[in-house]
Amino acid sequence: NAGVMQNPRHLVRRRGQEARLRCSPMKGHSHVYWYRQLPEEGLKFMVYLQKENIIDESGMPKERFSAEFPKEGPSILRIQQVVRGDSAAYFCASSPAEVSLATTIGYTFGSGTRLTVV
Amino acid sequence: GQQVMQIPQYQHVQEGEDFTTYCNSSTTLSNIQWYKQRPGGHPVFLIQLVKSGEVKKQKRLTFQFGEAKKNSSLHITATQTTDVGTYFCAGPDSWGKFQFGAGTQVVVTP
Numbered sequence: 001n002a003g004v005m006q007n008p009r010h011l012v013r014r015r016g017q018e019a020r021l022r023c024s025p026m027k028g029h030s031h032v033y034w035y036r037q038l039p040e041e042g043l044k045f046m047v048y049l050q051k052e053n054i055i056d057e058s059g060m061p062k063e064r065f066s067a068e069f070p071k072e073g074p075s076i077l078r079i080q081q082v083v084r085g086d087s088a089a090y091f092c093a094s095s096p097a098e099v100s101l102a103t104t105i106g107y108t109f110g111s112g113t114r115l116t117v118v
Numbered sequence: 119g120q121q122v123m124q125i126p127q128y129q130h131v132q133e134g135e136d137f138t139t140y141c142n143s144s145t146t147l148s149n150i151q152w153y154k155q156r157p158g159g160h161p162v163f164l165i166q167l168v169k170s171g172e173v174k175k176q177k178r179l180t181f182q183f184g185e186a187k188k189n190s191s192l193h194i195t196a197t198q199t200t201d202v203g204t205y206f207c208a209g210p211d212s213w214g215k216f217q218f219g220a221g222t223q224v225v226v227t228p
Contacts, residue, residue, distance in 0.1 A: 033215060042124075042206060042220035043161065048213070056213050091160055106151050106163030107216065 002027070004094050005074075006110035013082045013117050021113045024074040025094030031055075032075045033107065034067060037089045046090075049075060082117045089114050120145045120211045124219035131197045132227050139222040141190040141207035148210060150183055150190045155221070156203040164205075199226050 005024040013019050025032050031050055035043040045059040049069035060067065064082075069075040079086055093107035121144040131137050141150065149168045153161040165174055167183035167190060174181045178201075180193045190207055204223045208216040 035218070040223075043218040045215060045217060048215045056215060093161075106153075106166060107161075108163070109160045112160050 004029075004092055004108050004110035006090075006092050006113050008113060009111060010114045011116070013115065015083060015117055016081050019079040019082050019086070019115055021077040021079075021090050021092075021115070022074040023077070023092030023094075023110055025092075026108055029094035029096050029108070031095045032069050033093045033095075034075075034077050035091045035093065037091060037112075039088070043091065046077070079115075082115075084117050087115055087117045120209065120217055122207060122209050122217050122219040124205075124207060124222050126222060127220060129222055129224045130227065131201075131224060133197060133199060135197055136193065136195045137197065137224075138191055138193045139205055139224075141192075141219055143188050143209050145209075146187050148187075150187075151208045151216065152181060152190075152192055153206045153208065153218075154203050155206065159203075161206060194224075197224075197226055199228065202226050 004026055007022050011019055033048050034046040036046055037043050047060050047067045048056040051069055052071050064080045066078045089112045091112045092110045095107055123142045125140050129137055149166055151166045152164040154164055155161045165181050167181055170187050171185045172183040178195045182191045192205055194201055204221040206218050206221045208218045210216050
C-alpha cells in the first residue's frame, strides 16, 4: 500500500530551465495539494487539485508556475524559467476527501522534491 | 485571510525537560491538526482536534484545543532526543484546504 509518491527526490536545474515535479497520490485519494517550503520556513499552500480540475490556485505565483492533475497519471507541478528563489522543498499531499469534514485522516505527505537552482 | 501563527519559532530544550508550543488562529477553526517534520523529512500527521476544549494525549505529547477554537497547544513532557524536529499546526480555511503555521523547531540537548 504505497503512500504518496513524489519524484524526483532531488532536482538540480540551471537558471532559465524548466522543472517538472511529479506526485502520485495514495490509492483511493482523489485530492492533491502542493506546498512549498523554503529553507527554515513553514509550509506555504500553492494549489489544490482534483482529477482534471483545479480547485484553488490562490497560492500559486502568477507567472511561470502551473499545475495539473490529469485523468490518468500523476499530478505535475511545472516551473518554467526557474530562478534561484525557486529553490525549495516542494511537498505534495493527498486526501480521500476534504479533510475539513471532521475526520481524523489528516494529510498524507510525500517525501518531497528538493529543487536546487544553480 | 486566515492566518495561523505559532510560537515560539525555536525551542531549545534539555533532555528530560518539558515544554509547550502554541498555535493561534486569526479565525475560529472547525478543527486543528498537528504535524511533525523530522530534519530532512516530510510532515507527518500526528493528531486532529475537533471539539472546543478537547484534550488528547499521545504518550508524552498532550494536545489541547482552546474553548474558543482559535488556539491550540502541544505540551511535551520529559523531552527525548527523538522529539527533535519541527512541529506544525494547521487549520482549514473556508475552501477546506489547510493553512500551516510557520512551525516550532525543537532542538534537544542531551
